[in-house]
Amino acid sequence: MRLIFLGPPGAGKGTQSLLLLQRHGVISLASGDILREAIRGNEPIGKEADRFMKAGQLVPDDLITGLMLDRLGKLAKNQSFVLDGFPRTKDQALALDAWLIEHRHKPVDLIIDFEMDEDKILKRLEGRRICRTCGASYHMKNLVPKKPGQCDHCGELLQVRPDDQPETIRRRFVVYHRQTEPLLEFYGSQKKVRPVPGDLEIEAQYQALVEVLKKERLVA
Ligand code: AMP
Numbered sequence: 001m002r003l004i005f006l007g008p009p010g011a012g013k014g015t016q017s018l019l020l021l022q023r024h025g026v027i028s029l030a031s032g033d034i035l036r037e038a039i040r041g042n043e044p045i046g047k048e049a050d051r052f053m054k055a056g057q058l059v060p061d062d063l064i065t066g067l068m069l070d071r072l073g074k075l076a077k078n079q080s081f082v083l084d085g086f087p088r089t090k091d092q093a094l095a096l097d098a099w100l101i102e103h104r105h106k107p108v109d110l111i112i113d114f115e116m117d118e119d120k121i122l123k124r125l126e127g128r129r130i131c132r133t134c135g136a137s138y139h140m141k142n143l144v145p146k147k148p149g150q151c152d153h154c155g156e157l158l159q160v161r162p163d164d165q166p167e168t169i170r171r172r173f174v175v176y177h178r179q180t181e182p183l184l185e186f187y188g189s190q191k192k193v194r195p196v197p198g199d200l201e202i203e204a205q206y207q208a209l210v211e212v213l214k215k216e217r218l219v220a
Helices: 013-024 031-040 044-054 061-073 090-102 118-126 166-180 182-188 202-215
Strands: 002-006 027-030 081-084 110-115 128-131 137-139 193-197
Touching: 002 013, 002 182, 013 027, 013 081, 013 202, 027 031, 027 061, 031 044, 031 061, 031 081, 044 061, 061 090, 090 182, 110 182, 110 202, 118 128, 118 166, 166 182, 182 193, 193 202
Parallel strands: 002 081, 002 110, 027 081, 110 193
Antiparallel strands: 128 137
């Protein structure tokens, strides 16, 4: 299966792609994680992206498109994948379509639209924490680390994501409505968009997602 996860920040995209990886071996390419990795590694691309991310804005299309298509190119042709957070603009979507055709990949099967209202997202993101070393994501209520404040994988300290401050989150909503939401219409005309509620508990949301995938015969 080839999926795109669309939806505002905090609607469950990252958590659900992790579950799809664990339970169905679907590789997740998360654009935000890939950018944060480049920032932690002091890569020039990370340095360029950092200021946009801190400001709650999108990084330039050519930067993220280059990174994501490069990662896609490293997957086997029949590998199932989720694109989590990419594309986020129409130009990125067009570049992705052109790349899939050029490299003789099948088109994306479905766009999952994680629906969520903004007040609930603000509340939810208050509890989000991230490992400052390996980037693993936690939630103080819904995805609690085994030891308080410490990463289960590498033992390092957890921190609030720099772009999870309420002001920055509000800016990210505005950016989402202006630049990313129009993609629903773009993919809607191809009849590929399927909604999944964003305000469910993790397991209930996963079941809702799997129901959609079953209906489309993407999982048994
Ligand atoms: P995320 O972890 O998906 O919430 O992304 C965090 C930040 O990374 C976003 O607020 C953007 O600044 C940047 N970013 C991630 N994906 C993209 C994308 N497809 N296009 C532009 N910027 C992106």
